[in-house]
Amino acid sequence: MPHGSAALSFEGRRRLVRRCQHRPIAHVAAEAAVSRQCLSKWYARWRRHGDAGLHDRTSRPEHSPTATPKAVIEQIIELRKRKWSARRIHLELAQEGTDVAVCTISRILVRHGLNRLRHLDVDGEPLRAPGKIIARYPGHMTHLDVKKVGRIPDGGGWRAHGKHSPQAKASDRARKKGQRIGYTYLHSAVDGFSRLAYTEAHDDEKAATAIGFMFRARVFFTAHGITRFTRIVTDNGACYRAHDFTRAVHSFAAKHQRTKPFTPKHNGKVERYQQTLARELLYAAVFESEQHRRDRLRVWQVHYNYHRPHTAAGDQPPASRLPARVTNLMRSNS
Structure with missing residues (x-):
């Protein structure tokens, strides 16, 4: 749906049809860069239904002869x-x-x-009703996940030099010889109530790495006033199925909850955060090396938590929903 002030939305169409009362339709259509047939259709609707006829209509047909009775x-x-x-x-x-x-x-x-x-129950009626996974207070649900991204070679990858550049061709030749540059594993934790996020880049996704990340994330959340952890939510990755990870969770949280297999929406808050991370940082700029991207990750994390508006927080940054702040960086508009 177009916004209310768009050039050819409801208001724009109303202005055009009013001009057609005193001028030829073809002239008005040419000035507005629309076809004469399109403007004639709007003008006919306006004459028949008034201003109500200029609103967008559904594309669903009025009659469907082949529809199931x-x-x-x-x-x-x-x-x-x-x-x-x-x-x-x-x-x-x-x-x-x-x-x-x-x-x-x-x-x-x-x-x-x-x-x-x-x-379905014994009578064939649905047993389940759709609902939302809602955290009732800070620390009620802390979502963890790992995102695997390709490493950036020194000097930049194909996104910096192009797919047919000498650097990209050299990388392809090395890959065919089995010399892979490897991956970076982004471990992320998101507080389900405030959407406060914490991310670290590591070289693997082993249980020991996940446990160390979780305790550092706990320190980060505690500095923001989140001191009570009720539920740690993860998927069924190998690092999260490890017994050592579960024991580490139970040392400070009440429950370790693993999502249902093949149901990422149950861990949707961190999944959505990772989409934002990829769209606004990982693939939004050209990086000269893997370290360059990791340095930018720390800066972007401050932007996400303290300056970027979030719809779940009432169009305010996630940190605004918590009692403590641990940074005094000013917003940059550059």
Whole structure:
């Protein structure tokens, strides 16, 4: 949806159709850089419906002759409540002379929340309702994760010199010989309540590295006033499945919670933070070396926690939701 003051949004269209009352449509369309047919359509809608006709309309067709009839949809839902599979429902309808594809039946079941049998009770009604994972206070849920990114060679990689540059070709030749430059592992921790984040770059993702990072992250959060840690949330990576990591968590937190396999949304706060990190830092600038990127990471982390507005914090920086601050850097507009 365009914003309210866009050139060809509702307000722009209203101005154009008013000009068409006294001037040829083709002339007004040429001045506004739109086609005559487009402006004629808006003008006809305005004459028929007034200003209400200039709003954006849905692209959904008024009539769908091939849509599944409502009675068939109700029959599919009724058969599903008997714990029938989509294939069995398809065969049952085919015997009655109604040909509905299995994929169509599956989409109907997803639309009505009946796609997973284990989520239905004995009467066929959904057992689960969609909800949000909400932290009630600072330290209630601390989310940990690791992001693996390629190392930057000294002098810069292909993003600095181009894919067909001599540096990029040399890197390709080395890779074919088995001389890989390796990866950097970004260990991140995010407080679920304030979205305060802490990230370190390491050379591996072993359990010992994850444990050391977690305790340093705890010191960072404690300096911001987060002294009570209830739940540490991680995925099922090898470093987080280690017994030593679980014992380390229980030394200061009440629970170590691992997310359900193949369900990254359960650890979504740190996953979303990593997307922001990649978009605004990792791939937003040209770095001359791996150390250059790591130095910029420390600067960007201060920007993220103290200056960058966050929608979950009411368009305020994450540190604004915590009682303590550990930096006095001023905002830079350069």
